Amino acid sequence: MQNQQKISQYDKALMGLRSLVWSGEFEASTRLPEVSLAQRLGISRTPLRQAMGQLVDEGLLERIETGGCRVVSFTMDNIIDAIEVRGAIEGMAARLAAERGMVPELAQECRKVLDVLDAAVSDPRNIDFDTYVPYNARFHELLGRLAGSTVVEREVERACRLPLASPSAFLQGQELIPDFRVSLRIGQDQHRSLFNAIQDREGSRAEALAREHARLARRNLKFVISERPNLASRVPGLALVATT
Amino acid sequence: MQNQQKISQYDKALMGLRSLVWSGEFEASTRLPEVSLAQRLGISRTPLRQAMGQLVDEGLLERIETGGCRVVSFTMDNIIDAIEVRGAIEGMAARLAAERGMVPELAQECRKVLDVLDAAVSDPRNIDFDTYVPYNARFHELLGRLAGSTVVEREVERACRLPLASPSAFLQGQELIPDFRVSLRIGQDQHRSLFNAIQDREGSRAEALAREHARLARRNLKFVISERPNLASRVPGLALVATT
DNA sequence: AGCGCCGTAATTGTATACAAAGTTAAGTCA
DNA sequence: TGACTTAACTTTGTATACAATTACGGCGCT
Known part of the structure; x- marks a missing residue:
């Protein structure tokens, strides 16, 4: 309205x-x-x-x-590289946020998002995917803005738009696979550590954590590829990956 | 024809x-x-x-x-951030080239370019700007391709197109300023070290050197800004920087 | 004089028209 | 049969036309 x-x-x-x-x-x-x-x-x-x-x-x-x-027809290598690029840029954003200090309002919002994510993965038997996926995306969006630089923000957003490099790329349609539940808990633990590092002005640690966090997507990618027959229809964009 | x-x-x-x-x-x-x-x-x-x-x-x-x-009207901070972004992406490119190994043909071409650059700055009294500027640009272009990843190459090129973040941004029209002659020699020394680090598979060192190399542009930026009245007409794009 | 309203002129966003390339397929010749 | 040529047909790249907004300037009002 x-x-x-x-x-x-x-x-x-x-x-x-x-x-x-x-x-x-x-x-x-x-x-x-x-x-x-x-x-x-x-x-x-x-x-x-x-x-x-x-x-x-x-x-x-x-x-x-x-x-x-x-x-474009994507190869595994293309996607791995795109994830690497995202990790590098998110890493830079995290480091700058740590070195320069977070924008207070965004820091506060990050805390709320992290609380929601914690709640979503709190019960190992019953992970709340419908909450996790959008709040995970929100966390990564906030990360790009945390340093208070419009230039950095733009580049983070762009990196997340690289085909299949988005933080949400391999999250859809994985409710049913037990291995991924573990992956989500690990991911959320990394979110926490990353935020704490930024808060404590540990720039180098924050950067390393952001990069390692992007590596989770790489692990998920490999898993998805090996399970392709079962997942192809549920992971958006997987149809674009060359099958050779 | x-x-x-x-x-x-x-x-x-x-x-x-x-x-x-x-x-x-x-x-x-x-x-x-x-x-x-x-x-x-x-x-x-x-x-x-x-x-x-x-x-x-x-x-x-x-x-x-x-x-x-x-x-767009740029602030100093915008440009500093853009240079930081370029440093981060070139750093990633250098690290990947070190970790994965350089494409042999490009490595060979890099050596030739470095030799030309060495010759251009060999005489402190008579630095060959007309050679240095295009070959410096060529070196940075090769750096983006050295890891053999089209995704990385694209992102490096893009980062270099960010306004006033190009490796050549503050090189034009500085033949006459003595301080910049020193800057060029330092820059070329960094080129050498960077290439050697990649060649010796020292990924972390290569990344750090690429980042530090981008910082040279930041130094030049600050110098140019302080000397604005004399240089505004010679540095392309300086007119876009807010004067506040 | 300052502020708001309205009508006109200018400018954008979108659709369509048109010409130059590119693509396809049939036909001819070796 | 296979390759080359040519002609008809698509398809793109660019220009132009048009309608819906937007910006601007004058007028009236307080």
């Missing part, structure tokens, strides 16, 4: 196309046809092409020499 | 607009008028708006809530 902010055609194109690509709708290495896509999304080619440019920038699409775009 | 690759209208828009903005042609915080700009660049609004989107992404422009774009 109040938050009725206008949704532009460009936004519609960006969100629509992104989710279509993530869902594995398009064959990698075949060109995206602009006209039919525009029709399908109910918009004209102009905002669609804008959105395609953005997705090229995010690394989800790539330009074809002769014109147009195609979906 | 052979390298006659077609230059698209979009490329013309991107290069033209970027250089116009860098030159301080537009007042920060006033909207860029699309029609007159398109006329001035000799293109239509369509490729111009594409280019504006790209420059927003690079951080040179920002969107206005009510529509259109304006030039």
Whole structure:
């Protein structure tokens, strides 16, 4: 009623196309046809092409020499590298937050988020995934802003948009796998340690913890790949990973 | 005759607009008028708006809530942060190159570049700026590719495009200032040490050196700011820095 | 004089039109 | 049969047209 902010055609194109690509709708290495896509999304080619440019920038699409775009086909190495990049940038953000001091309001909000996450994993037999996933995302978002630098914030956000490098990438649809419950508890323990390190102005430790925390995603990636047949449909974007 | 690759209208828009903005042609915080700009660049609004989107992404422009774009006004802190980001990403690239091993062909090319740079600074009385600047840029480009990861390469390139964070940002127009000659010799010494660290698989040292190397740019920034009246016209983009 | 309101002019966001390339397929020749 | 040529057809890149907002300036009101 109040938050009725206008949704532009460009936004519609960006969100629509992104989710279509993530869902594995398009064959990698075949060109995206602009006209039919525009029709399908109910918009004209102009905002669609804008959105395609953005997705090229995010690394989800790539330009074809002769014109147009195609979906990128990812290798395991690509994803590992993207996670490494995220770890490096989140690590820098954590270190700067420690060295320069946290923005007080954001620090306070971090504490609340951490409390919620603690509660979500408190019962090993009954982990609250529906709470954990969004609050985990929120924690990582706050981490990017904690140093109070808009430049750093932007770069953290960008790194999290790298295909399959998001902190939430391998969290979806894993309620049923026992191994992942352990992974979540470990992850939350790292969240706590990371926050404490920043609070205690231990920049180097904070950086190392943030990097190691990103490594959890790598472990989850490897596990998911080995279990691909069972999980392919539940992990968004897994369809984009080359099967060779 | 052979390298006659077609230059698209979009490329013309991107290069033209970027250089116009860098030159301080537009007042920060006033909207860029699309029609007159398109006329001035000799293109239509369509490729111009594409280019504006790209420059927003690079951080040179920002969107206005009510529509259109304006030039960003940078503070010292913004630039310091951008340099910090570049240091972190180049540091990661250097570490990965050390840990994983360099691509042999690129390592060989690095050696050649370093030899040229050594020669350029060998005579303290007569430093060859016209050679140093492009070869320094080349070294940093090679550094991004040394780990053999396209993902890392992309991110290094992006970090170097952050406004005033480029390795070459404060090199132009400093032939005449004695203090900077020393800076160049120190920088080249760091290049050597960095390369040796990578070669000897000393990942942590390589990372630290790359970060410290980026700090040179910070020193140069501070010097340039304090000497602004003399240098403003010679350092591209300095006009975009807020004078408060 | 200062502040708010309204109408006009300018500007953006989006759709469509059009020309230049690129792609595909049929047909011809070796 | 297979490769090359050519012609019709798609598809993209760019320009232009149009409608919805937005910015601006004058007018009236307090």
